[in-house]
Amino acid sequence: MSHVPYPRPCGDFRTTYAEDASLYKTRPAFRAAVAITLLAALMPIISWTMPAVVSTAMISNLIQIGILAIAALGLNVLVGFTGQISLGHAAFFGFGAFSSAYLVNNFSVPVLLAIPAAGIVTALVGFLFGLPAARLKGLYLAIATLAAQFILEDFFARATWFTEGYGVTADRPVLAGLSLADDRWFYYVVLFWVIISFIGVSNLRRSRDGRAFVAVRDHYLSAEIMGINLTKYRVLSFGVSSFFAGLAGALYGHFLGFVSVEAFTILLSIQFLAMIIIGGLGSVTGSLLGAAFIFMLPPTMQSFASSLAEIFPAMQQGVAYVKEMAIGLAIILFLILEPEGLIHLWRRIRASWKLFPFSH
Amino acid sequence: MDLNWNLLLQLLLNGVIVGMLYGVVAMCFVLIYKSTQVVNFAQGEFVVLGAWVCWSMIAWMELHFIPAFLFALVFMTLYGVIVQVVVLRPLVGEPIISVIMATIGLSIFMQALMNWVFGNNAESFPDIFGGWKIEIGGLQVEAGYLLSFVLSIVVMLAFFWFFKYSRWGLAMRATAFNQQVAASLGISTRQVFAMAWAISALVSAIAGIVLGLVNGVSTGLAFIGIKVFPAVIVGGLDSIVGAILGGVIIGVLENGAEFVDGQILKVGNMYKVAPFYVLILILMIKPYGLFGTKDIERV
Numbered sequence: 001m002s003h004v005p006y007p008r009p010c011g012d013f014r015t016t017y018a019e020d021a022s023l024y025k026t027r028p029a030f031r032a033a034v035a036i037t038l039l040a041a042l043m044p045i046i047s048w049t050m051p052a053v054v055s056t057a058m059i060s061n062l063i064q065i066g067i068l069a070i071a072a073l074g075l076n077v078l079v080g081f082t083g084q085i086s087l088g089h090a091a092f093f094g095f096g097a098f099s100s101a102y103l104v105n106n107f108s109v110p111v112l113l114a115i116p117a118a119g120i121v122t123a124l125v126g127f128l129f130g131l132p133a134a135r136l137k138g139l140y141l142a143i144a145t146l147a148a149q150f151i152l153e154d155f156f157a158r159a160t161w162f163t164e165g166y167g168v169t170a171d172r173p174v175l176a177g178l179s180l181a182d183d184r185w186f187y188y189v190v191l192f193w194v195i196i197s198f199i200g201v202s203n204l205r206r207s208r209d210g211r212a213f214v215a216v217r218d219h220y221l222s223a224e225i226m227g228i229n230l231t232k233y234r235v236l237s238f239g240v241s242s243f244f245a246g247l248a249g250a251l252y253g254h255f256l257g258f259v260s261v262e263a264f265t266i267l268l269s270i271q272f273l274a275m276i277i278i279g280g281l282g283s284v285t286g287s288l289l290g291a292a293f294i295f296m297l298p299p300t301m302q303s304f305a306s307s308l309a310e311i312f313p314a315m316q317q318g319v320a321y322v323k324e325m326a327i328g329l330a331i332i333l334f335l336i337l338e339p340e341g342l343i344h345l346w347r348r349i350r351a352s353w354k355l356f357p358f359s360h
Numbered sequence: 361m362d363l364n365w366n367l368l369l370q371l372l373l374n375g376v377i378v379g380m381l382y383g384v385v386a387m388c389f390v391l392i393y394k395s396t397q398v399v400n401f402a403q404g405e406f407v408v409l410g411a412w413v414c415w416s417m418i419a420w421m422e423l424h425f426i427p428a429f430l431f432a433l434v435f436m437t438l439y440g441v442i443v444q445v446v447v448l449r450p451l452v453g454e455p456i457i458s459v460i461m462a463t464i465g466l467s468i469f470m471q472a473l474m475n476w477v478f479g480n481n482a483e484s485f486p487d488i489f490g491g492w493k494i495e496i497g498g499l500q501v502e503a504g505y506l507l508s509f510v511l512s513i514v515v516m517l518a519f520f521w522f523f524k525y526s527r528w529g530l531a532m533r534a535t536a537f538n539q540q541v542a543a544s545l546g547i548s549t550r551q552v553f554a555m556a557w558a559i560s561a562l563v564s565a566i567a568g569i570v571l572g573l574v575n576g577v578s579t580g581l582a583f584i585g586i587k588v589f590p591a592v593i594v595g596g597l598d599s600i601v602g603a604i605l606g607g608v609i610i611g612v613l614e615n616g617a618e619f620v621d622g623q624i625l626k627v628g629n630m631y632k633v634a635p636f637y638v639l640i641l642i643l644m645i646k647p648y649g650l651f652g653t654k655d656i657e658r659v
Contacts (some may be wrong), residue, residue: 085457132644138456139399139597143589143644147636150586154633270464277461279604321476328469334609 013119018096021206040191044184046063054332059183061295066190067251069291072286074244076203079273080282081210082237083217086140088129089272091152092242094264096122096249098163100155101170101259111254112171112189118246126242127235136233137220149266156261167260170253190251197244202284213237216283218294274327280341289342295328301326368502371615376507378648379611380512384567386591386603387519387583388560394536394598395556398448398459403564404585409470410436411572411581412478415485426485432565441554449553467585468622475579479542482578495498501651504574511570515563516604523600532556536598590635596652605650610635 014020043062047054071250075089100118103109109117129148156163170183173189180186204210212233215223224230253259265349270292279290305322311313315322338345385407392400400406404546413435447466451459494501523529534542535552543549571581577626591610595602648654 006578079457083457095629124414130621132640136643139460140643140647142399142460142591144640146586147590147639150633151640154629157629197560219629267468270468273464277458281457281536283431318476324475325469328465328467328472331446332462332469335454335458335465336447339454339458 015198019162023202023206039194041125041188041315044187056183059187063183063187063190063255064252065093065288065292065295066194066257068247068272068275068295069288070095070194070251071184071245071248072272072279072287073197073201073221074231074241074325075272076206076249076276076279076287077213077244077281077286078237080276080280081205081213081217082234083137083220083307084234084237085142085274086145086238086241087269088149088264089245090264090266090268091149091243092122092164092245093154093268093272094156094259094261095125095247095251096246097253097264098168098249099246099293101168102162104171107169111171112175113252115173115247118205118250122246122249123239124246127239130235130238130242133238134231138192146266149269153261156264163261165261167258167262169258172254172257187256190255191249193247197247198278198284198288201244205284208234209236216268217282218312244320271327274331276341278330278341280343283341283343286341286343289346293330293342297326297330298323367623368619371503371619372612374505374521375612375643376511376608377501377509377611378615379608380506380604381567381571382584382591382611383604383607384512384515385564386568386595386607387516388563388586389592389598390595390598390600390603391563392556392614393592394600395532396444396448396553400458400462400560400587401463401579402443402470403473403560404582405467405470406436406440406561406564407568408577408579408581408582409439409474410561411570411577412474413567414567414569415450415483415577416478418486419483419499432569433562436475436565437558438558442463443561444554444557448557449550460525467582471582478577478593480579482580484574485536485573488536490562494616502574507575508570511566515534515566519600528555556585587635590639593639594649598653599649599651602649602651610638613638 014025024033028355040062043054044059045061071093075086078084078086078089096118099121099180100111100114101115103117129145133141133144157165159165172179172186173174174180180189205214212223214227216227216230216233216237220230249264275290275294276287277290278293279288280286301323302319305315305319309319319359333353334341378479385403388406389400389403389516392403393567398421410432416431417423417431418425421428423431443466447462448459461619474648489624492534494503494506507607521529523533531547532549532552532555542552567584570579571584575581587610588607590607592603593606594609595604595606614631614635617630642649
């Protein structure tokens with residue numbers, strides 16, 4: 001897929017295999033990751049004690065970024081690792097949301113169990129769509145997944161037993177009689193799954209299966225000659241990707257409280273793709289950065305355009321459109337100027353800082 | 361069961377006429393894919409932009425239809441070149457996902473910009489035919505449809521002539537066949553790339569204006585950009601004849617599905633999704649379509 005399999009700045013060398021396979025290259029990198037995770041875990045506590053510092057709106061934003069990051073991570077396994085393009089990720093995301101609500105509403109499964117169960121159900125659907133897709137690649141696959149998107153969207157609108165035809169309610173989870181309806185409690189549910197997913201995929205990346213995915217991406221003919229079963233790994237990566245899509249969708253459904261059949265359009269699929277492109281294809285951390293970027297872009301543009309509109313009143317009616325245009329523009333600009341994404345930008349900054357007077 | 365056969369005939373006729381337009385847009389798509397290896401997800405937006413430009417010339421500048429039409433064609437030709445130079449040229453040689461995402465980004469950008477400039481509402485062209493209709497074998501055909509049919513044929517003949525006899529057309533075919541050899545024979549591939557986008561935008565604009573004359577202009581017209589995919593997959597991604605045939609097949613199929621749906625199944629919405637089921641089916645049994653060249657890989 002990518003012409004540079006591991007984009008790494010000049011001067012950033014690995015000299016042993018153990019070093020190359022380690023999750024954190026340096027001790028400070030590991031400490032930083034732990035510190036960021038701890039800070040994330042402290043957010044609701046800060047919000048309870050000092051609401052002025054961390055508002056509830058911020059908590060709600062963080063929840064949504066976390067959920068989108070899980071879905072983007074799933075898509076990154078498919079697109080970034082295996083090199084399979086999917087334009088139907090939002091449909092799987094939606095399928096997860098509906099499955100979880102269905103399990104809770106009809107079989108009274110506890111919400112906390114229904115969320116991973118929805119991930120597994122969606123993974124099965126992913127296998128189903130992945131089987132025919134395993135024969136296709138590149139553009140043909142993109143078009144096939146586009147068709148899957150429309151067919152699943154149509155299914156949501158049609159399957160009244162599953163979605164009521166317009167949407168279903170999804171309750172917040174309850175743990176040991178304690179309701180987790182408050183965003184700050186729900187935050188921990190999301191954080192738990194974000195951590196599990198990110199650790200899981202980071203380790204998947206350096207396992208045999210993960211390396212097989214990358215081999216399929218980089219040169220599938222060579223991979224096949226080396227004994228990698230192409231069909232198996234293409235289908236598997238569809239399954240893994242759908243699992244995370246379903247998991248994130250289920251979290252999203254229970255976060256919103258209502259799952260609408262109209263929420264999972266092709267536009268959301270495109271946004272997921274934009275997240276991994278802007279964050280960095282094939283990068284685990286990049287998925288999180290990209291999700292945060294795409295989530296924050298519309299509100300940022302909104303306030304930017306509104307303040308512009310105060311100076312130029314003619315801009316007033318354009319504010320809503322500037323927001324939409326920004327997403328399209330961001331995708332194009334990143335592809336042209338920084339095709340490896342935000343994570344590469346960060347790596348370059350870090351390398352030039354580390355190697356300071358002699359950085360390239 | 362009492363079926364309305366006259367309705368079926370009418371629908372099939374509509375299918376052929378609309379299908380011809382799908383075919384024309386699919387042809388533009390294939391033209392770009394074949395000569396520049398770019399998958400244009402913004403084809404639908406090109407169609408809409410052409411229609412909007414022509415409409416705005418009539419509504420805002422109070423031009424007559426013919427000068428407005430010509431202006432729209434010139435504008436879109438330039439627009440096609442600009443898009444190629446600004447957006448696609450820097451991405452030559454990048455992986456396919458980058459190129460796909462760039463055109464998707466372009467389509468989002470264009471859609472929002474058009475909504476801003478031209479508004480969200482559907483606008484209709486001034487009626488240039490005076491409600492004139494024609495009867496063919498007991499079926500009513502609107503003049504707009506007839507015009508679209510005639511224009512589609514004209515465009516296809518022009519394509520045929522251009523690629524068969526003109527110097528530029530031959531250069532484009534050579535580039536599509538083998539870029540390196542064409543370049544070493546003195547063909548400027550940069551110019552060929554820009555021209556492919558220019559022609560594609562120009563012809564899309566014709567299709568958009570014709571569609572606008574019949575149904576009015578709105579952002580919704582961009583749906584044709586999505587319908588193009590089933591058409592090109594049926595016909596074969598790199599075959600211009602296949603694109604036309606695929607377009608007609610999808611047009612007829614859509615209207616056939618509408619008939620079966622409305623008269624027998626009554627599930628609703630078949631019109632919209634039937635082409636995508638066919639798309640998946642074709643990809644399963646004949647992934648290179650009716651006329652596409654099979655991709656043979658050797659190690």
